[in-house]
Amino acid sequence: MPSTxxxxxxxxxxxxxxxxxxxxxxxxxxAVDKGEVVAVIGPSGSGKSTFLxxxxxxxxxxxxxxxxxxxxxxxxxxxxVCRYSPDADIRRICRKMGxxxxxxxxxxxxxxxxxxxxxxxxxxxxRRDEILPKAEKLLRKVGLLDKQASYPSRLxxxxxxxxxxxxxxAMDPDIMLFDEPTSALDPELTGEVLRTIRELxxxxxxxxxxxxxxxxxxxxxxxxxxxxxxxxLEARPAKELFAAPEHPRTRAFLENML
Amino acid sequence: xxxxxxIMAPLIEGTGVxxxxxxxxxxxxxxxxxxxxxxxxxxxxxxxxxxxxxxxxMRGTPLMLQMLFIYFAxxxxxxxxxxxxxxxxxxxxxxxxxxxxxxxxxxAGIQSIDRGQYEGARVLGLSYPQTMRRIVLPQVLKxxxxxxxxxxxTLVKDTSLIYVLAMNDLLRAARGIVQRDxxxxxxVVAAAFYLVMTLVLTLGFQHLERKxxxxxx
Numbered sequence: 339m340p341s342t343x344x345x346x347x348x349x350x351x352x353x354x355x356x357x358x359x360x361x362x363x364x365x366x367x368x369a370v371d372k373g374e375v376v377a378v379i380g381p382s383g384s385g386k387s388t389f390l391x392x393x394x395x396x397x398x399x400x401x402x403x404x405x406x407x408x409x410x411x412x413x414x415x416x417x418x419v420c421r422y423s424p425d426a427d428i429r430r431i432c433r434k435m436g437x438x439x440x441x442x443x444x445x446x447x448x449x450x451x452x453x454x455x456x457x458x459x460x461x462x463x464x465r466r467d468e469i470l471p472k473a474e475k476l477l478r479k480v481g482l483l484d485k486q487a488s489y490p491s492r493l494x495x496x497x498x499x500x501x502x503x504x505x506x507x508a509m510d511p512d513i514m515l516f517d518e519p520t521s522a523l524d525p526e527l528t529g530e531v532l533r534t535i536r537e538l539x540x541x542x543x544x545x546x547x548x549x550x551x552x553x554x555x556x557x558x559x560x561x562x563x564x565x566x567x568x569x570x571l572e573a574r575p576a577k578e579l580f581a582a583p584e585h586p587r588t589r590a591f592l593e594n595m596l
Numbered sequence: 597x598x599x600x601x602x603i604m605a606p607l608i609e610g611t612g613v614x615x616x617x618x619x620x621x622x623x624x625x626x627x628x629x630x631x632x633x634x635x636x637x638x639x640x641x642x643x644x645x646x647x648x649x650x651x652x653x654m655r656g657t658p659l660m661l662q663m664l665f666i667y668f669a670x671x672x673x674x675x676x677x678x679x680x681x682x683x684x685x686x687x688x689x690x691x692x693x694x695x696x697x698x699x700x701x702x703x704a705g706i707q708s709i710d711r712g713q714y715e716g717a718r719v720l721g722l723s724y725p726q727t728m729r730r731i732v733l734p735q736v737l738k739x740x741x742x743x744x745x746x747x748x749x750t751l752v753k754d755t756s757l758i759y760v761l762a763m764n765d766l767l768r769a770a771r772g773i774v775q776r777d778x779x780x781x782x783x784v785v786a787a788a789f790y791l792v793m794t795l796v797l798t799l800g801f802q803h804l805e806r807k808x809x810x811x812x813x
Contacts, residue, residue, distance in 0.1 A: 396715055433721045443716030446813030447734050457720035460730055491812035509720060 345408030346371050347513050347544045348393060352414075354401035355388055355568075362388045364568040365402070370513075373542040377549055377559035377576065381591060385568040386548045387440075390517050393546070394432045398422070406431045407512065433461075436506030440518040442498040444490040450477070450501050451486040454508045461509070469508070476504040480534050496527030500534055507538075514538065516547040532558075552595050556580045564588045603773050603782055610769030611789050617683075617755045617765065618793075621690035622748060628691060629698025634728070636703055647699070654696035660757050663689035667761055682761040694751055701743045705736035738808040745801035749794045766790070 346369040355363035362385045370376050378386045391397045393404060395411065401420050403413040411431050414420045422428060445453050451473060458469040477483040480500035490498055499519055506514060516535065520528040532554050539545060539558050549555055555562050555576060562579045564572040564587075571585045583589040636647045654662070666689045671679040680688065709732050717727040756767040764772075770786035 394719060396718070429721060429723075432719070435719070437719040439712060439716065441712055443710075443712040445713065445716065445731055445735075446811050447738070456730065457717075457722060460726050461721040489811040505720070 345405065347374075347407055348546065349405040350389075350393065350402070351404070352402040353389065353392055353399050353404065355385070355392055355397060355399050362568050363392070363399070366565070366568070366570055367402075368563065368570065368573065370544060370546060372544055374561060375539045375543075375545045375547065375559045376561045376563060377547050377555035378563045378565060379549065379552070379555055379591070380565035384565040386563075386565045387517050389565070390515050390546060390548050394435045394437055394515060395422075395428055396437075406434055433509065434511060435513045435515055436509060436511035437515045438499065438502050438506055438517065438519050440521050442490070442495075442502045442522075444498055444502055444505070446490050449487050449489055450482060450493070453490070453501060454505045457505070457509050473504075473508060476507055479537070480504045481530075494527060495523040496530045499523065499531045503531075503534055503538075512544060514543055514545045516545065516549070518548050518550065520549070520551060550595075552580075552592070564591065566591070599779075599781060600785060603777075603785065606769045606773065607766060607782065607785055607789060610764055610766035610786075611793075613758075613764055614752070614755045614766040615793070617686055617690065617758060617763075618752050620687050621694060621755075622751060624687070624691045625694035625698055625751075628695035630702050632695055632699035633702035633706060636699060637706060651696045651699060654693050655700075659689065659693050659754060660760055662693055663757060664760060666692075682758075682763050686758045686761055686763065690751065690754070694747070697747055698744075701740050701747065702736065704743075705740040706732060708739055709735055735813070738805075741801055741805050741808065745798065748801070749797055752793050752797065753790065 348368065348370040350366060350368045353363050353366045354361065366385070366389050368376075368389075378390070380386050388397060392399050393406070393411075399412060399420060401414050401418070404411040409427070409431050410423055411428060412420060412422045423431070445456065448456060454473045454476060455466065455469045458464045458472075459466060474483060474486075477486055480503060482497060482500055482504070485493060485497060485501075490501065493501065503514075503519075519535065520531050523531065528551065532551060535545070535547065535554075536558050547555075547559065557576075559576045561573060562576045563570055564579065564583075564585065566587050572579060572583065572588045574584075579588070580592065583592055632647050632650070635643050636651075638644055663686060666680065667682065667685040670685075671677050713731055713735070714727055717731045722730065755765055758765050759768040759771075762768075766786055766789055770782040773782040774780060
């Protein structure tokens, strides 16, 4: 066994996050292994999106630690001071993770294809012809090869989100973070996005998915994490959690949702 | 008609001066304005405050006063005092003044870009300068075209202020003929010249707006 198998892909320990006086995360710990698909569910305001955003440094944490693939992004020492790694390390570590947002955040001034090849060219320094075959493969994978010359404003929400997924994959991430990827979509468009995410799961991509789609969580996730009030109340295999939620708040939440 | 043709030569010469002042000022003021805007929105509080003060000064005093100051008073200012000939003095005044206005246009444009664009770029690994250059500023350019068009046309007309430095621009050339010949025809011709120049700019900006209309947002 290579030694990398020992460390989880994501290892968050006792993560605390405050916005001004409001404590949004009150000591969240979670380890995600390679190939795992973890769904994070919970009521709005429970801190699940914030937790996801802490993992790739879109938010800075106030206490605790985060390792990505065994490398320290941030740690809190014995002196209780929370320290981030140097900026260059943060950038390198965060590049292992791709992220898909609720509101897509596609670049409106670039075509679908340009959206996908922008980061490989600008960040990785690849030539256009080096990334083009991969970009086309990704577009075919998400079923949008015929839209490559379109601008994002000409696409439906579901198409936009699939482009966003392809754009993230173009950087070859080891981990994909999804922040409510279907919450901004019309109900009839969520299916196509969830199908794409499911295909990634079948390819054993390590994923952390914040979602309100219970059916999707039950079907695709290997493990489901229930968060409420800035804490993880329950983290168990999907089937178990949905069949027999242990925590009364999980039970109440699921009864509301289903 | 013969008279109009007769006065053409000095008016065209004056137009040449007007265009030179306009073009050089524009080409220098736009990048300076962009730099000022980027400093203004940066997290360097002291620099940002200085730029803020600079913009207040430049927008809060008449352009004509600034021009007179640079030409007549600057030579007597300690340390930075230099005596500039009329043409460079006019350019410096226009650049310093217009950069302040352009800076505010750029700032408004940059701040109108959604946070999600920065986050989208960041999670793909783009640095802040890369995000600015590749993602934010190209979108800013589209959004600021209408106010930039306004300001640019104003600059063409403001060049007539250089008469206070006794430079022979289009308006001063026209006035000279009016005073010599006791007829206001040269003013009408000068107005036509200004209209042609601003029309070209208007069409140019409209062309850019159409070009950028290929995408929404």
